[in-house]
Amino acid sequence: MDDRQRVAxxxxxxxxxxxxxxxxxxxxxxxxxxxxxxxxxxxxAALAAARRLRxxxxxxxxxxxxxxxxxxxxxxxxxxxxx
Numbered sequence: 714m715d716d717r718q719r720v721a722x723x724x725x726x727x728x729x730x731x732x733x734x735x736x737x738x739x740x741x742x743x744x745x746x747x748x749x750x751x752x753x754x755x756x757x758a759a760l761a762a763a764r765r766l767r768x769x770x771x772x773x774x775x776x777x778x779x780x781x782x783x784x785x786x787x788x789x790x791x792x793x794x795x796x
Contacts, residue, residue: 736758737757738754741753744760753788754786
């Protein structure tokens with residue numbers, strides 16, 4: 714990791730990213746479909762934010778990122794339109 718990457722990571726860490734309900738639901742479905750992970754809406758939101766940072770070039774293609782799924786998707790199936 715070079716200095717430019719460290720600075721970009723530090724800036725990203727101090728930034729709030731809003732995602733839509735559709736974005737978080739799509740990421741939760743994608744996690745289930747592609748990875749077999751039962752993502753909660755908040756986990757979907759975290760993944761959608763990470764994906765946006767990657768699309769904006771803040772996170773490089775080879776960056777290692779940890780995204781926390783802080784809930785259980787099955788608890789939300791009735792009201793959040795998740796798989």
